[in-house]
Amino acid sequence: MGYAKVFLGVLLVTALAATSTAQTKLKCSKAGATCTALIDYVSPNNTNVTTIQSLFQVENFQNLLGANNFPTSTPSDKDVTAKKKIRIPFTCLCDNGTGVSNHKPVYTVQEGDTLDHIARDVFSGLVTYQQIADVNGLPDPNNITRGQELWIPLPCSCDEVNGAKVVHYGMVVDAGSTVEVIAKQYGTTQATLLRLNNMTDPSKLQAGQVLDIPLPACSSNVNSSSLDYPFLLANGTYVYTAYNCVKCKCDSANNYTLQCEPSGLKSTNSDWTTCPAMQCQGADGLFIGNKTSSGCNQTSCVYSGFTSKSILTSLVTESICPAPSAAWKIGFQGLGWNFFLFISIQLILFLSLHLS
Known part of the structure; x- marks a missing residue:
């Protein structure tokens, strides 16, 4: 029975190698740069927030709540129903022109696992089995062993977008969504999304695809000597x-x-x-x-x-004082020099009469 399971796993990975397309890699141009990024996780089963925190090795529970704007009072065993999206905060690393999660999360192989099961089911298709194999230096994707630790390279970026610092958010596309609607929802443009995601045809958008969304980040006074620099926090x-x-x-x-x-x-x-x-x-x-x-x-x-x-x-x-309105400025300027000359003469005459 065990040999049959392994054999089926080999066949599955071999077939996928011929038919699947690699997850889009996100451009990250500054080698060695790190930043905060977000990505959607769609749990295949009913679970809770703590289990998701453990799977993605999010160090601070409060920051997992913050990424989803959950109340700070949210309990650690808060239920997360199957197919519900949860945003995962993580550190992105720019490497070889693309962005990947900075050596986290690390997954420990369980009995009966295949790389495709880990990629497709455990991590809900956020990466492909081939990407896991590549970053972990696995010459044979079929050859993994129980207890082996695998780095899961979540896609991300640290690049500025249209000259502005942003937090890159890997959004899992819902069925029926369009690039245009998503662009409007997140305050960007269709052209920007197509460029960031290396897409030429917006009609090719697929449900379940991870789409790079540039979220506006708040400006801050955090300086370069700080241990949390660069400090980028997304709106909401x-x-x-x-x-x-x-x-x-x-x-x-x-x-x-x-x-x-x-x-x-x-x-x-x-x-x-x-x-x-x-x-x-x-x-x-x-x-x-x-x-x-x-x-x-x-x-x-x-x-x-x-x-x-x-x-x-x-x-x-x-x-904090309001600036003069444009209409007031135009009206004031429209009075011209003749008006100011007239007022000045009247003022001089008034002062001469009352001071003499």
């Missing part, structure tokens, strides 16, 4: 950083500006008995997330990153 998501001491969120309601505050959680850094101070220097009583106003100026204490010893902060001042 939140994340815990600085060893769980800081919670940041991104949404369009705040003009795509990163909003951070103390998390109130215990630090995951064993060297920090408590989270470090998050006060901005030169601002009395301002901590991360606090603001103060004076006239038309608003000063905010913002998160700027973290090191192994401290949490970095910055003061940012911006004008």
